Each structure stands twice: as structure tokens, then as C-alpha cells.
Amino acid sequence: MRVYHTVPTGFSGTTLYALNALKDVLPEVYATQSTKYRGRDDILSQEIPYLGCGWNDVLHFSSVHPAQIRGAVESVGFAWKPMDWFEVDVVALGFSKENSVLYTSPFRQKAIKGISDEDFVPFSLETLAMLNSIPQAAYEYFNHAKAHDQRPVLFNCVPHVLYHGAIDTSGDAVTRITV
Numbered sequence: 001m002r003v004y005h006t007v008p009t010g011f012s013g014t015t016l017y018a019l020n021a022l023k024d025v026l027p028e029v030y031a032t033q034s035t036k037y038r039g040r041d042d043i044l045s046q047e048i049p050y051l052g053c054g055w056n057d058v059l060h061f062s063s064v065h066p067a068q069i070r071g072a073v074e075s076v077g078f079a080w081k082p083m084d085w086f087e088v089d090v091v092a093l094g095f096s097k098e099n100s101v102l103y104t105s106p107f108r109q110k111a112i113k114g115i116s117d118e119d120f121v122p123f124s125l126e127t128l129a130m131l132n133s134i135p136q137a138a139y140e141y142f143n144h145a146k147a148h149d150q151r152p153v154l155f156n157c158v159p160h161v162l163y164h165g166a167i168d169t170s171g172d173a174v175t176r177i178t179v
Contacts, residue, residue, distance in 0.1 A: 001091055001125055003061035003161045007084035008033060014170040019056035021166065049120045050101045051164050058162040061088060062155060063131040066179040069154060072134045076142045078152065085177050092173035095163060097123045103160040106137060131159035
């Protein structure tokens with residue numbers, strides 16, 4: 001079973017770190033990567049149920065293959081620039097309910113702030129297997145963004161796996177793909 005993470009711009013080395021870990025390990029990369037939360041700063045203080053850590057203490061993976069995300073984005077008329085992704089084997093790397101949680105990423109109006117605890121589900125391979133396609137809400141969100149001439153957030157309404165830890169990308173459990 002696999003999950004997906006975009007390869008960060010300028011990625012070097014072999015370890016994928018959560019944003020808060022980057023503050024100490026690679027502060028210049030932290031400064032660049034943290035800009036993606038501009039305008040969504042409220043999410044930075046979100047605590048992750050089941051894991052007892054913060055939103056930026058976990059790595060965020062898509063449970064949906066990036067080719068499906070690309071298809072959804074292109075289907076509403078946005079252009080897609082190919083990018084590199086890490087394809088991660090969750091079984092080989094030991095993802096479990098002790099270090100991972102599933103985030104359903106439901107659609108929210110901008111007026112609604114924060115994330116509800118009900119949006120999180122304990123990690124299990126069985127549940128992960130059911131979260132491997134683009135939900136209708138993602139298509140609706142991408143259509144809304146296109147109609148309002150807004151740049152879409154690629155992972156809005158796409159289910160996530162949040163992993164508390166760092167990932168060594170050099171082993172056989174991680175493959176680099178381009179989509």
C-alpha cells in the first residue's frame with residue numbers, strides 16, 4: 001500500500017522532515033516551505049487527534065495517486081506542470097496507529113476556520129485502502145477555484161495520511177516518480 005508526497009523544491013539529502021523539524025535541521029528550507037501556509041495560519045496551531053502533536057510535526061501524504069490529482073485538476077481546465085513525488089510503502093516503513101492518522105480533508109467554506117476532530121480517523125490499512133480515489137468534493141473545490149480564477153490548493157479535499165516522524169528516502173520502500 002502506497003502514499004505520496006511531493007518532492008520539495010530544492011530537496012537534497014535523503015531525509016524527509018516535518019515542517020517543525022526543518023526549523024532546526026534546515027532553517028532556510030523551513031523558511032521557504034512554511035510560505036505555503038500564508039493565509040491559512042490558523043491551521044498551524046491545529047493539534048492532531050490520536051497523535052498528540054501539531055499539524056507541522058507530521059509529514060503529509062496523499063492517499064490518492066498523483067495521476068488522479070492531475071486528472072482532476074486538468075479536468076476543470078487548470079494546466080499541470082509535471083512534478084516529482086515520493087511514493088512511499090506504508091507497510092515497509094511501519095506506518096501504524098501509533099505514528100499515523102488519516103485526515104479526510106472535507107470541503108470547507110473560507111468562513112469556517114479550523115479543522116474538526118471528526119475529520120481524523122485512526123490509521124488502519126483497511127481504511128487507507130478505501131481512501132485511494134479523488135472525492136467528489138475535490139472536483140467541486142477545483143471547479144470553484146477555476147470559476148473564481150483562484151489558484152487551487154492541490155490537496156484540498158484529498159484524503160491525507162499524517163505521519164509523525166521523518167522518512168529516509170534512500171531505501172527500497174521509497175520510490176521517486178514524476179507525474
